[in-house]
Amino acid sequence: MNLCTCIQAESGGMPAVSPRTQPERNGLVPIDESPFIGETPQNSLQTWLTPNPHFYVRNHFSTPADIPSSWNLVIDGHVDQTLDLSLEDLRCLPKQTLPITMECAGNNRSDLQPKVPGNPFQSGAVSTAIWGGVPLSCVLERAGIREGAKEVLFEGLDSGEPEPGHQEMTYLRSLPTEVATHPQTLLAIEMNGETLSVEHGYPVRLIVPGWYGMASVKWLRRICVLEESYSGFFQTDRYIIENEDGTVDPVAQIKVKSLISWPNQGESLESTSYNVTGLAWSGFAHIASVEVSDDGGETWGDAELVGPRHRFAWQQWNFSWTPSRKGHNTLICRAVDEDGNVQPMETAWNRLGYIINGVKPVCVNVA
Amino acid sequence: MNLCTCIQAESGGMPAVSPRTQPERNGLVPIDESPFIGETPQNSLQTWLTPNPHFYVRNHFSTPADIPSSWNLVIDGHVDQTLDLSLEDLRCLPKQTLPITMECAGNNRSDLQPKVPGNPFQSGAVSTAIWGGVPLSCVLERAGIREGAKEVLFEGLDSGEPEPGHQEMTYLRSLPTEVATHPQTLLAIEMNGETLSVEHGYPVRLIVPGWYGMASVKWLRRICVLEESYSGFFQTDRYIIENEDGTVDPVAQIKVKSLISWPNQGESLESTSYNVTGLAWSGFAHIASVEVSDDGGETWGDAELVGPRHRFAWQQWNFSWTPSRKGHNTLICRAVDEDGNVQPMETAWNRLGYIINGVKPVCVNVA
Structure with a gap:
């Protein structure tokens, strides 16, 4: 846990409030302009469902200027039959609807110490929507995956240069075949009951429940079944964790994490008891419990889990809090999932700044 | 079941398509202008979540022109302590979030034969949103319901004249105490992650899960605990079923019902197999099964239940259909809930036109 900000603030009175003062663009807090990247504003982290205009946007290249009217989704590679599907073809296949929390692998990157390069996300590169579409498995079944298939490439x-000087490329990511054929991996065409917007991947976005957002490829044009593992910039040069022993792990499923939605950092409170609210999520299992502490983790109290309970969506929680002292108070929360994964007190620092799931304090002033 | 329209149409070729051709206002199909009443367009019945601009609106009087800045919610009557709560007070109480399907008691009234007066709703006076707010029970606990309480009045x-010549009144409805104190009865302040709009009841709307929409009082100003049963225009003169034996039943919980979302009435189909989609709901229990028939109910096939499964929200379903004949085909569906309630083939006709839950055919032409 990084308590630096709070400790510094404590000596000088109230904690420093985030310096971000730019206006929201499209309802989002801007992180970059070219391509546009924006995170969910703090207020929208107080609701279970993220309204579409407040759903975070992380682009790797510019949004495609035109979706060709001839757009079709091609399914090819190691399959019995190449498919070429129109949006109308997809609409005729069995429909599925799922609430899914998506988190960017770099969410909370600005909290890392020492600082790392990359988009300086605060806590808002995470959002929840209800996605509607066709299970990818339905389409792959129709194409017929042949024996020996190892991965599916999306x-x-x-397209563009991923970094200055790099060769131009399209956005490409692969999944192990067993993840691609999971019945809840979706070809999404709807988001919160509305047709998917271009910003969020129209006409079709892959949605991989429980995985960090880089797996959920937008503006899908081709799905190719492979007999070997795919290597590429967004697969093996980025979205990896470089371990201290020199090995490398891919960024994949979302690790257990929680946040305090209210009170906000730096808030002045005036009454004697409060309902602290928050969210908790894990790509591996349902949330089993959330605990809250106001004494740096010496003692913990159980939060009450409320609201919708879905395997791949975050869990709301309430915690009734009566401060035991006036002035500066620091609240922390931590989550445990049903597989026994415990949110760590400290994020495992890594050079590229991914999977920042350590406990994050919120400092308030009680009058 | 009323197959009249289909049978008439069959002899003359394609069935008549609904005559409603007005443009949508605010995304809704208008039913009345003063006060505004509008239903959800057919397209939005193809999604599980209804986007806010497509959520049906049923007003009894004009939308309040101003919400006074001094607005407070008063809780009084047979309680230990009268409360006077601001919106800020409500935000500090424990939060709950629930997906709830709301249906107007007069939904599908235009299908009744013989015709009845009242708003001529087609199939769109039903919508689903994710409501966020404070359990009413939390507020009533703080007020302290005294022994002998029978109902809670909202x-x-x-306000206005409910019918020409009637005395001016405010909108008033009561609930039995056990319904008011049900842990899932909400004082809603959010709808689909957004602050409740004035159209939908800002600042606070009562949400009564599983009950027809007239119970979910908008623009709440006062909650009064009563020792006796309330009588009033919207409680005992309207929203009642007049039985043939002269007795009267109040309209209360939503009766089991289902609809076909796709194909639309009158659609021309061109391929050989289809995914028929729909929704089913009941205020009494989870949906247990949905069946589909293309031969007037002689034989039925089981639909697959998909998408989110919540006690008080509708259930999506898919049905794989291969027409056995070309030309005119009539599809029907019927739902059963987990309490064993079966959707009836025919609606029980009633003079005021409520609870129209009989099986409704959809006619299509297969090329």
């Missing part, structure tokens, strides 16, 4: 319509 | 800020 290609978006977006 | 008053909105809206």
